Amino acid sequence: xxxxxxxxxxxxxxxxxxxxxxxxxxxxxxxxxxxxxxxxxxxxxxxxxxxxxxxxxxxxxxxxxxxxxxxxxxxxxxxxxxxxxxxxxxxxxxxxxxxxxxxxxx
Numbered sequence: 001x002x003x004x005x006x007x008x009x010x011x012x013x014x015x016x017x018x019x020x021x022x023x024x025x026x027x028x029x030x031x032x033x034x035x036x037x038x039x040x041x042x043x044x045x046x047x048x049x050x051x052x053x054x055x056x057x058x059x060x061x062x063x064x065x066x067x068x069x070x071x072x073x074x075x076x077x078x079x080x081x082x083x084x085x086x087x088x089x090x091x092x093x094x095x096x097x098x099x100x101x102x103x104x105x106x
Contacts, residue, residue, distance in 0.1 A: 014042040078102040
């Protein structure tokens with residue numbers, strides 16, 4: 001969401017990098033708070049993409065999960081069987097039921 005992106009800008013120190021993988025909400029503009037951004041002079045880098053680095057980055061991320069260095073269950077708020085995928089997308093799109101990340105079970 002746009003608010004999460006703005007909070008990332010606020011939380012990043014000068015010279016830091018803001019990484020966003022995914023979606024910035026709706027509307028024509030992404031809003032960057034000017035003062036926390038350093039009015040453009042804080043050398044904050046903004047990187048975005050669906051999965052930067054492609055296959056190699058995805059393999060590294062999967063190793064992090066496999067080695068137990070990250071527990072994604074803390075972010076998973078909903079679980080859906082594959083047959084319920086349309087309901088999962090609806091809950092995500094409408095931000096229903098306090099959704100953070102749904103998990104689709106194949």
